Amino acid sequence: MRLTAARLSGILQACTDVLGPQIWQLGETALFLYGSRTDDTRRGGDIDLLLLGSNHCLAELKQKKRALLTGVQKNIGECRIDLTVAPLASEQQSDFIKSVLPTAVQLFP
Secondary structure, rough: OOOOOOHHHHHHOOOOOOHHHHHHOOEEEEEEEEHHHHHHOOOOOEEEEEEEOOOOHHHHHHHOOOHHHHHHHHHOOOEEEEEEEOOOOOOOOOOOHHHHHHHOEEEEO
């Protein structure tokens, strides 16, 4: 995984700051890194994040997406970040989400 400890910490801190510390405690969310940053043999590329949420909190996650991206940028500095918010339940996930999950790296919890 090509993500420094400082950047990982900054991403997780932004999630906690924007979504609240309870977001991780409820077990209703999961954060993944996918795309080129999961491959140690590649170089460059944006940071592709996937935030999965239960039906209970999915609308809130989507509503706070922009604030979350701003918080991540503030914590880790300027870089290209893509954030996708999707359902946690596999039966509700799009084909795209299902295609990236097998190689994604779970960042939290």
